[in-house]
Amino acid sequence: MLNKIKAALETFDLPVHYGKVPKVTGEYNFFVFNRARVKKGGTSGCDFNYYYRIGLVMENYIPEGFEIDVIKKIKEATGMRLADGDILFEYVFKDNTELVCEMAVIEFTKTVKGCNV
DSSP states (O other), X not given: OHHHHXXXXXXXXXXXXXXXXXXXXXXXXXXXXXXXXXXXXXXXXOEEEEEEEEEEEEESOOOTTHXXXXXXXXXXXXXXXXXXXXXXXXXXXXXXXXXXXXXXXXXXXXXXXXXXX
């Protein structure tokens, strides 16, 4: 799944990082993705929901609707669905500047059925 997510994000021609972002030099326009958690789910008692987060960071602001393009691409490439909950936006200043960067976090989930645990 991680490779599918990475490949889908790379189609947007932005740097893609897993887990954490190393010290950024240059523009703050990139993706960072990670596994968020695994949660028992379903009615059988042996299904699991895997959750993944995709963070999008852009200088100034994320173009309106870009998060929807990301959602469509990830769903198409991975078969995951958008997790319940909001897409959260946060703001930071770019290091040693007064330039604001906007960040959005989008969470997806994939159910794995029939685990014998």
